[in-house]
Amino acid sequence: MRDAHGVGEGCFHCSEALPPSAAVARIDGQPRRFCCDGCAAAAQWIRDADLVDYYRLRTEPGGRAATDLEAQLAAFDRDDVQASHVRQVDGGREVTVLTDGMRCAACAWLIDRAVARERGVLEVVANAVTGRIRIVWDPARTTLSAPLRRLAGLGYVPYLAGGIARERERRAQRNRDLVRMGIAGLASMQAMMFAEALYLDIYQQMPVATRDFLRWITFLVSTPVVFWCGWPFIAGMLRELRNHRLGMDTLIASSTLLAYFASVFETVRGGTHVWYDAAVMFVFLLLGARMLEQRARRIAVAQVDTLARARPALATRELADGGREVVPTAALAVGDVACVAAGDTVPADGVLLDEPARFEEALLTGEAHPVRRVPGDTVFAGTVCREAPARIRIEQVGTGTRLSQLEAMVERAQSHRPRAAQLADAVSSRFVAGILVVAALVYLGWRIHDPSRALEVTLALLVISCPCALSLAVPTALAVAHGALAKLGVLATDPDAMGSLAAATDLVFDKTGTLGSGRPTLARVEAFGVLDVEDATGIAAALERDSLHPIARAFDGQDVGMTVSGVEERPGLGLAGNVGGRAWRLGRADFAAGRVDDGALWLGDGATAAARFTLEEPLREDAGDAVAALRRLGLDVHLSSGDAATSVTTFGERLGIAHVAARQSPEDKLAGVRALQADGRVVAMVGDGLNDAPVLAGADVSIAIGSGAALAHRAAGLVLTAPSLLRIPAAVRLARRTRAIVRQNLAWALGYNIVAIPLAAAGLVTPWVAALGMALSSLIVTLNALRLARSPEP
Structure with missing residues (x-):
C-alpha cells in the first residue's frame, strides 16, 4: 500500500521497514514516522529548506540517510584523492561523483537545490539517468566534503569511481559533435532556402544583383560549415594522404571541397550553377551518420566502461x-x-x-x-x-586483479580489427581509387556531351558513391556484437573469434571443470603398505597444493602443511614431486603406481602403490540444457577427456553425447581436433585447464571457462566470465546473427553502389539528392547493426 506521497508503509523518507520505536517528525503538517534519526533529520531539513515538494514529485523512495561516513567523506579532501578526479575550472574546482540512491527526476531536483545552498558551492548538476552529480565549488570558501556531507545526509551516498577522465573526454567530444551538427543543420536549412529560390528561377528572370546576393549570402553561411563543422573529414583526409592511402575521408572531403570551391569560382565569375547546398547538406548528413556510428561504438564499449567504473x-x-x-x-x-x-x-x-x-x-x-x-x-x-x-x-x-584482466581482455579485443573489417577497408580503399578514375572519365565525357553539366554530374557521382556504408558495414556490426557478447558474459580475446564461432560445425567439450562442476569430491580412500589414510591424503593434498586443476579441489581442507618441493605437472598423467624428502607421484595408475589404469587416482613412487583415491564429480546444473541447445543449433557435440573410460562414458550417456573419447592426452585431444578439421569441419573447443591450452590454440575457435587457468585464457578466443554453460549456445546464436547482419550490410552497400553510380553518371541525380542518398545508405547499415544490441539473454 502506498500513501499520497508515493512511498509505501515504512519510513517516510526511504521506505525501509520501521523499528518498534520509530522516530517521528511533522512534515507538511502531518506526523510522519522514520526508520532512524538520520532520515528524520533529512526530512526536517527538507522541510526547513522549503523543498517539501520533493515528497510530492518523487516516484521512488529516497535513499536511507547516512550518518556514519565521516571518515570516508573526510578522505575526499585529501590532495592524493582529488588529484585524479578533480580538475580546475574558472573560479574553483570541479568533481563528478556517483550515487546509487538517485532514482527519479525528483531526486535530481532535490540534489540540485539542496547542494547549491551549501556555502562555497558554485554549480550543481545531477543526472538521474546516469547517477552522476557534477559539483563546482570554491576551495577558498569550503571543502569538498561539506557539500558531500549534505548529499549523504539526504540519503545519496557519494563515491568516486574509475573511468571519470574517460567519461569527461567522451562528454566533451559528444558536445563538440553536437555543436558541429547543430551549426551544420541550421546552415543547411538556410543554404537550401536560398538554393530553392535559385532553382525556381527556371526562366532566368531573377535580377543578376539578387542572384549574386543570394549566392554570396550562401557563401557566408557555407564557409564555417565546410571548414569547421566538416573539419573532422578534412583532417581525416590529410591523415590518409600522409599515410599514402585512399579512404572514406578522402572521398568525403574532396567531394565537399570540390562543391565548395567550384561554387566560389562560379560565384566570382557569375557562372550558371553553384552547389553550396550540396556541400553543406553533405557535411550535415555525414555528421549525423557518424554520430550514429559513434553511438553504436559506445554501446560496444559499454562493458569496458562499466568495468572501469566498478573499481x-x-x-x-x-x-x-x-x-x-x-x-x-x-x-x-x-x-x-x-x-x-x-x-x-x-x-x-x-x-x-x-x-x-x-x-x-x-x-x-x-x-x-x-x-x-x-x-x-x-x-x-x-x-x-x-x-x-x-x-x-x-x-x-x-x-x-581479475577486474583489470577482464577489462584488458575486452579492450584488447576491441582494439584489433578482424579480418573481415580489414578486408572491407582494403576494398574501400581500392573502391575510392576506382571512383576517382571513373569520375575523371565521366567529367571528360560530359565535357564533350554537355559542358554546362559536367561539374554537376561529376560532383553527384563523387558524393553518391562515397563508400561510407561499405566502410561501416562490417566494423559497426562487429563492434555492437562484441558489446552484446560482453553482456552475455562472454569476452572475446581474438577479433576473429565471432566469425569462426558462427561457422562452427562441431563443438568439443572437456569434462573435468567444464561439463563437470569442477568440484570433485573424495568418495573413497584406500591406503596400502605403511601409510594410513590420513598420511596418504596429506601427501596428495601437499602435491595438489598449488595446482589449478579441478582435481586439486577434492583435497581442499586436507592439507596438513607437509613440506613439498620440485612439483611438476605431467599433462594427461598427473603430478610428481618431493614430499617430506621422498619422491611421490599422484595420477593415473600406470604413471603413479605401475599398475593397469583403472580410472582412479593413485599415489605411489612410480612402481609401488601407496594409496588409491576414488573421485566423484557431479555434472554442472546447466550442462544438459546447454548440450541440448547446441544440438538444436545443428552442432555435433563431442566429449574429449583425460579421465577414465567409465567416467567419461557415463557423462556422455547422461548428456546424450554420442562422440566420446577417454584417456586423452593434450596431444590426443589436438589430434582429434585436427582429424575433424581434415574432414572439412569447423571445430570449437571448450576447456578450462592448463592441459587444454594446446587444443584450445589448435581449434578454429576456442572457449575457456572463466574460472580456469590463465594460460587457457591466453590460448582461447573467447572466455566465459560466468559459470553458466548456457552462454555458449547464446554466443553461437549471437555470432550467427552477426554474420547475417554483416552479410545484409555488405549486400546493401554493394547493391546501393551498383544502382546509384550509373544513375549519377547518367546525370539523373542532383548533388544534394546524392548527399541524401549516401547518408541514408550509411544510416541503414548502422541501424541494422544496432539490432544486435538487443540480443536475448541466455
Missing part, C-alpha cells in the same frame, strides 16, 4: 592497532586487510576473513543473485558486499 577510488584499510583509515585504492598493498561495509564495492582481490558473506558478482560473472562466500574463499574487486560487512586480506592489486 572504487577509496578503500578502508585496517591498521595494526585495530583502527581504520580511508586511503586511495591505489595505496592498498598485498597483505593489507580491507574493511568493506555492506553495500560497498570490494577494492581489490583477496581472501575473505572471519565470517561468511554474500557478494553480488553480476558484473564479473553475470550471476544475477548474490553468491555466498565463506572464510578462505577468494572475492574479487568490483563485486559488491551485501547484507553484512566483510574483512578481506588483499592478495592482488592494480592490474593483477
Whole structure:
C-alpha cells in the first residue's frame, strides 16, 4: 500500500521497514514516522529548506540517510584523492561523483537545490539517468566534503569511481559533435532556402544583383560549415594522404571541397550553377551518420566502461592497532586487510576473513543473485558486499586483479580489427581509387556531351558513391556484437573469434571443470603398505597444493602443511614431486603406481602403490540444457577427456553425447581436433585447464571457462566470465546473427553502389539528392547493426 506521497508503509523518507520505536517528525503538517534519526533529520531539513515538494514529485523512495561516513567523506579532501578526479575550472574546482540512491527526476531536483545552498558551492548538476552529480565549488570558501556531507545526509551516498577522465573526454567530444551538427543543420536549412529560390528561377528572370546576393549570402553561411563543422573529414583526409592511402575521408572531403570551391569560382565569375547546398547538406548528413556510428561504438564499449567504473577510488584499510583509515585504492598493498561495509564495492582481490558473506558478482560473472562466500574463499574487486560487512586480506592489486584482466581482455579485443573489417577497408580503399578514375572519365565525357553539366554530374557521382556504408558495414556490426557478447558474459580475446564461432560445425567439450562442476569430491580412500589414510591424503593434498586443476579441489581442507618441493605437472598423467624428502607421484595408475589404469587416482613412487583415491564429480546444473541447445543449433557435440573410460562414458550417456573419447592426452585431444578439421569441419573447443591450452590454440575457435587457468585464457578466443554453460549456445546464436547482419550490410552497400553510380553518371541525380542518398545508405547499415544490441539473454 502506498500513501499520497508515493512511498509505501515504512519510513517516510526511504521506505525501509520501521523499528518498534520509530522516530517521528511533522512534515507538511502531518506526523510522519522514520526508520532512524538520520532520515528524520533529512526530512526536517527538507522541510526547513522549503523543498517539501520533493515528497510530492518523487516516484521512488529516497535513499536511507547516512550518518556514519565521516571518515570516508573526510578522505575526499585529501590532495592524493582529488588529484585524479578533480580538475580546475574558472573560479574553483570541479568533481563528478556517483550515487546509487538517485532514482527519479525528483531526486535530481532535490540534489540540485539542496547542494547549491551549501556555502562555497558554485554549480550543481545531477543526472538521474546516469547517477552522476557534477559539483563546482570554491576551495577558498569550503571543502569538498561539506557539500558531500549534505548529499549523504539526504540519503545519496557519494563515491568516486574509475573511468571519470574517460567519461569527461567522451562528454566533451559528444558536445563538440553536437555543436558541429547543430551549426551544420541550421546552415543547411538556410543554404537550401536560398538554393530553392535559385532553382525556381527556371526562366532566368531573377535580377543578376539578387542572384549574386543570394549566392554570396550562401557563401557566408557555407564557409564555417565546410571548414569547421566538416573539419573532422578534412583532417581525416590529410591523415590518409600522409599515410599514402585512399579512404572514406578522402572521398568525403574532396567531394565537399570540390562543391565548395567550384561554387566560389562560379560565384566570382557569375557562372550558371553553384552547389553550396550540396556541400553543406553533405557535411550535415555525414555528421549525423557518424554520430550514429559513434553511438553504436559506445554501446560496444559499454562493458569496458562499466568495468572501469566498478573499481572504487577509496578503500578502508585496517591498521595494526585495530583502527581504520580511508586511503586511495591505489595505496592498498598485498597483505593489507580491507574493511568493506555492506553495500560497498570490494577494492581489490583477496581472501575473505572471519565470517561468511554474500557478494553480488553480476558484473564479473553475470550471476544475477548474490553468491555466498565463506572464510578462505577468494572475492574479487568490483563485486559488491551485501547484507553484512566483510574483512578481506588483499592478495592482488592494480592490474593483477581479475577486474583489470577482464577489462584488458575486452579492450584488447576491441582494439584489433578482424579480418573481415580489414578486408572491407582494403576494398574501400581500392573502391575510392576506382571512383576517382571513373569520375575523371565521366567529367571528360560530359565535357564533350554537355559542358554546362559536367561539374554537376561529376560532383553527384563523387558524393553518391562515397563508400561510407561499405566502410561501416562490417566494423559497426562487429563492434555492437562484441558489446552484446560482453553482456552475455562472454569476452572475446581474438577479433576473429565471432566469425569462426558462427561457422562452427562441431563443438568439443572437456569434462573435468567444464561439463563437470569442477568440484570433485573424495568418495573413497584406500591406503596400502605403511601409510594410513590420513598420511596418504596429506601427501596428495601437499602435491595438489598449488595446482589449478579441478582435481586439486577434492583435497581442499586436507592439507596438513607437509613440506613439498620440485612439483611438476605431467599433462594427461598427473603430478610428481618431493614430499617430506621422498619422491611421490599422484595420477593415473600406470604413471603413479605401475599398475593397469583403472580410472582412479593413485599415489605411489612410480612402481609401488601407496594409496588409491576414488573421485566423484557431479555434472554442472546447466550442462544438459546447454548440450541440448547446441544440438538444436545443428552442432555435433563431442566429449574429449583425460579421465577414465567409465567416467567419461557415463557423462556422455547422461548428456546424450554420442562422440566420446577417454584417456586423452593434450596431444590426443589436438589430434582429434585436427582429424575433424581434415574432414572439412569447423571445430570449437571448450576447456578450462592448463592441459587444454594446446587444443584450445589448435581449434578454429576456442572457449575457456572463466574460472580456469590463465594460460587457457591466453590460448582461447573467447572466455566465459560466468559459470553458466548456457552462454555458449547464446554466443553461437549471437555470432550467427552477426554474420547475417554483416552479410545484409555488405549486400546493401554493394547493391546501393551498383544502382546509384550509373544513375549519377547518367546525370539523373542532383548533388544534394546524392548527399541524401549516401547518408541514408550509411544510416541503414548502422541501424541494422544496432539490432544486435538487443540480443536475448541466455
